[in-house]
Amino acid sequence: MLKCTLTGYPTVLMPRKSVQQIALMRDSSSTYGWTSILLHWITAIVVIALWFIGKSIFSVEPGAVDARRSLHVSVAAAAWLVILLRVVWRFREGHPRVRGQSLRIHRIAKAAHYAMLMALLVMLLSGPLMVWADGGNIDIFGLLSIPGPFGPSEALRSLAWYLHSKAAVVLFVLVLLHIGGALKHLMFHSDDTIVRMIWPGKVETS
Ligand code: HEM
Ligand code: HEM
DSSP states (O other): OOBOTTTOSBGGGSOHHHHHHHHHHSOOSSOOOHHHHHHHHHHHHHHHHHHHHHHHTTTSOGGGHHHHHHHHHHHHHHHHHHHHHHHHHHHHHOOOOOTTOOHHHHHHHHHHHHHHHHHHHHHHHHHHHHHHHTTOOEEETTTEEEOOSSOOOHHHHHHHHHHHHHHHHHHHHHHHHHHHHHHHHHHHOOSOTTGGGTSOOOOOOO
16 A cells, blocks of 8 residues: 555545645655754754853852752753653654765764754753752742652762753754854855755655
């Protein structure tokens, strides 16, 4: 039976329009769908904001440190599931071919993307561990408070803090290279690298 290459569903069971609509939500071997595009831009904005709020925690006067830390934890915890979904979605969908590049550059770009996702995962796990190992609850804008599943532990707090701050540096460097690479494509290459992360391209259905 003929199956849609994107959804895996038998195409005879689905009207052509709905095959195309599902295809627009998912990635193909050469394009990003709406799910990837929305997840990319929503999490890009949140992660850049979190990075700067995180780095500013200790740059304010001592009395304001707690407020800055609370803001960081609230925003991070509120976005936690969306960022996790973004990481899981990429591993589930695979990676579309990188545009107009040799196989070597394609592999480097892909590896950099996966390294960013791994750094994000480390931050998502180490952040909550740090709060709970400190004996606190994860408080989301005063609306929801999530207690830790274990008691305070100085060793765990230090390990989680170490991982969180090192992953933050790795993420920062990779994001700078990533944005530089995207701008290079925009200015010096005549390909659709940026466009396909803004609007789904033409999709191929069987
Ligand atoms: C993926 C998103 C995240 C990013 C980009 C991020 C970024 C940062 C950065 C840059 C710092 C400062 C580290 C340093 O000064 O070396 C920080 C600190 C911190 N982050 Fe995150 N973070 C994220 C997720 C989370 C999550 C999910 C939580 C907890 C729910 C969290 C809790 C904290 C706390 C409590 C601190 C302060 C550490 C301390 O008091 O010593 N972060 N974060
Ligand atoms: C202004 C900032 C940004 C721009 C202009 C930008 C641009 C792009 C473009 C054009 C692509 C498609 C590349 C391709 O497959 O050929 C892409 C993919 C990707 N970007 Fe960004 N990006 C930005 C911020 C970020 C940030 C902050 C992160 C990390 C949190 C990030 C992580 C990724 C990842 C992991 C991919 C691979 C596809 C995916 O999983 O979504 N980007 N970006």
